[in-house]
Structures are given as C-alpha cells and as structure tokens.
Amino acid sequence: MSKFQIILLSVFGFFILLSVMAFALYRGGSGAQEATVTVWGDISAEDFNLFLNNTVQSRDQKLTLRYIEKAEESLDREFTEALARGEGPDLLITTQDKLWKEKSKLLAIPYGNVSEREFKQTFAEEGELFLAKDGVYGLPLSIDPMVLYYNRDLLSAAGLAKPLGYWDEIYATIYKLTRRDGAGNLVESAIALGEARNIPHAKDILSLLLLQAGTPITGFIGDELRSYLAANFDLTTSPGESALDFYTQFSNPSKPYYSWNRTLPSAQTRFTSGDSAYYLGFASELRALRGKNPNLNFGVTLVPQSRVQGRTVTFGRLRAVSISRGTRNPAAALSAALSLVSKEQASALSEILNVPPARRDLLSTEPAGAEMPVFYEAALQAKGWLDPDDVRTRAIFGEMIEAVTSGRARAYEALSAADRALGDAIKP
Secondary structure (H helix, E strand, O other), X not given: OOHHHHHHHHHHHHHHHHHHHHHHHOOOOOOOOOEEEEEEEOOOHHHHHHHHHHOHHHHOOOEEEEEEEOOHHHXXXXXXXXXXXXXXXXXXXXXXXXHHHHHHHEEOEOOOOOOHHHHHHHEOHHHHHHEEOOEEOOEEEEEEEEEXXXXXXXXXXXXXXXXXXXXXXXXXXXXXXXEEOOOOOEEEEEEOOOOOOOOOOHHHHHHHHHHHHOOOOEEEXXXXXXXXXXXXXXXXXXXXXXXXXXXXXXXOOOOOOOOOOOOOOOXXXXXXXXXXXXXXXXHHHHHHHHHHOOOOOEEXXXXXXXXXXXXXXXXXXXXXXXXXXXXXXXXXXXXXXXXHXXXXXXXXXXXXXOOOEOEHHHHOOOOOOOOHHHHXXXXXXXXXXXXXXXXXXXXXXXXXXXXXXXXXXXXXXXXXXHHHHHHHHHOO
C-alpha cells in the first residue's frame, strides 16, 4: 500500500468516527449554529452562485454556502487529493455515473435522518441508485434526461406527420430521410446511430438501448457489484447482443438502413446544420442547439421505445448532493444538503439550469413552454446504472461498437469482451 493510500485511509477513518457522532446528534430545526459549508461541483459558478444568492443565502441567515466550480475531468482527482491533505469540501455535487467511484469518499446519511420510504416518495426513481444498506449517499438535485430532437422541416418534406415513437418505426423512415449523392455519399442522415467517434453520446445511447432491452448493465449479487452486460436472462439471445446489433446496423453500408458513418461531422453539428433529421441528446443541450443555429426549425419529443418490452424508459444524468468524508461539520453539511433539495430551492435551480428537478412533487406539475413538459415527463422515465469508472467504460463501450462496425468481431464476441472489461473495471 502506498504512502498516499495510507494517509487517505487514516483521514477517512478519523472523519468516519466524527461523522457518526455528529449524525447521531443531528435532528435539524431552528437551533442550528451558524456555519459555512463549502460545496464543490461542475455546475458553472455563475449559475450556482446566482441560485445561492437568490435562495439559500437569503432564506437561511445561519447557513452560508461557498461554492467552488471544478472542471468535470479533474473533479475526482482534486477531490481525492484534497481529502488526503485533510482539506476539501463539505458537500460534493456528483452524478450517478461517478457515484461508485466516489462512494468511499462520501458519508452515508443514516436512514434515521432520511428514511428510505421518505426518499422514494420524494425523488424520481433514478435517484434510488444513491441508496445503500448503510444509508443515502446522495440527495437528488436534478435530472438531465435523454430526449429526441427532430428537424420539423425535414419531416414535413418527407411527408411524416409526427416523429418516431417506437424504434421499429425507424426502418420505414430511413428511406424517406436518408439521401445519398451519385457517388453513394451520405448527404442527409435520418439519425446518428452506429458509430462511437463522432457520436459523443454513443455510450449513453447504447445504455438507453440496453436498459430498454431489459439489462441493468450492472447489478448486485449480495454486496458485490457485477457486470450484466452479456447476461442472457434465460433468453436465446441476450438483450445486450440485441441492443448492440440494433445500434451498429445503421453504420453498415451493406445494410438497407445505412444512415451514418465515421467520416461525418459530430452528431450535434450534423443536426444543427440541418443535415440530420433526428438527434438523440439531453435536455440540457437545448440552449446549445438554438445557439448554434437560431434558424433551425426543430422540436423535441420523448425517445423512441420498444414495443416488445412494454416499459417506458429513457436514460438520464442525475445530479445529487453528497456529504464528503472530509467535512468537519457533518450536521451542518446535512442541513445544507437538505436545504438544497427542498422544494423551493430545487425549483429555483431547475429554472436556472433549464433541466428538470428530481423531486416528484415538482415533476407532477405542468411547466410552461413547448419543451419543458417533455423534459419533465422524460425525467420521471429516466434510468441509469452504477458505473465503476465513467472514463474507462466510455472507452469500453467505444471499443465494443468499433469492434463490430470494423468487422473485427461479431456482436456477441464484442459484447463478451466488453462484459469482461466492465467486470475488470468494477474490481477494486
């Protein structure tokens, strides 16, 4: 064991003891002492400080929150190093795909403070990824669901009255929405599916298809997290293989549904240029899409579903506020976390970030506008999975896709290799 690891474990052990004592004493209420709570996250400082100044700071004079923005790609490293030095934040804003990697550096909120029943009644279902046997590892703040953006002009020109609702409808529309020039080059695409390099959300889209097909991707056997990527669940063909086959067919020139290849611009650029009819993206991208092409006539709807499974599922990026093991005041940190996810403040943050809140009571309301009602509905349908290392698994998913599209492996072979790699990523 390295000197760095020994120091880190020693720091964790000390603060675990302190936190247990503090949580045992915490009961909330107006008797709390004045405290400053430091929050780290990758939300822009401009947006989060606007939120703090308009809500938290003005409502609770005893609680001062200090927010520090961290780059997404360096947040984990900086957090780990700060804890080793005995520094770091009281609260960490993290996402579902980073939870497993960060879990050892977080404090579980005891169910005596936030009961499992109360949690499930308050927050959307995807938030349950933050529940464990020993307590709650994060209180959900917001959900950024995957949705389907569509070019209204291209659909109208093709005689299509409405966008895709089910995946099996895509086959008939490919012929109407995909165009090639005399040399066989794609000049207009129906949808960006099939590749990894120029589809930034390839891993998320494939996660969507896997979840819709019926595989949780990862899951527990006892207390041990395992990969379910290649599990067949007593079926002739595994759901993972079916999902991978479906995804990769759209980049195969020999297939009748060819609509994408790796030489094209990125999926978002192709859509905003008006050369792609559909774009699978996140609710948070709405501003960027409008900014890139203010004249683009597009709409948004829920992602297509599977008729076979009979369940309505989308993929969502869920943000939650977690308590750092390095906090020197767990009671104040918990009080601040509960304040941040309260109804009033969750609503205010949602409005600033332009993504749905994670609270069920807020999601049950009908928001104004053409897009936000779709985003709210999608947030309630959102699912996710415990990702052992989001950077590593992005590479695993990319290699799995490219192994098939390059002809190096069949779908079941690429899936099996990815399953082994995902299992290795889970191992400590």
